[in-house]
Amino acid sequence: MTLSEAANDNQGRKLFAPRPCPICKKPSTEKYRPFCSKRCADVDLARWLGGNYAIPAAPEQDGDDDEGPANPTRG
Numbered sequence: 001m002t003l004s005e006a007a008n009d010n011q012g013r014k015l016f017a018p019r020p021c022p023i024c025k026k027p028s029t030e031k032y033r034p035f036c037s038k039r040c041a042d043v044d045l046a047r048w049l050g051g052n053y054a055i056p057a058a059p060e061q062d063g064d065d066d067e068g069p070a071n072p073t074r075g
């Protein structure tokens, strides 16, 4: 008795929506995701390194302790 087993569909496939390249809106590749190519990845990296983003400067806080003349006069 030979039973030809049918291909079991136990493969859990997940439908994923490929996000377009944030640089040129082309379909991203798996290698350079979320970008479409290394070029667009470099472009995005250059944006970060180029200084297009502003670094929030922390306000300087002066510790106001020991305020006032504290000179014990001895004599």
Ligand SMILES: [Zn+2]
Binding pocket: 021, 022, 023, 024, 025, 026, 035, 036, 037, 040
């Ligand atoms: Zn791209």
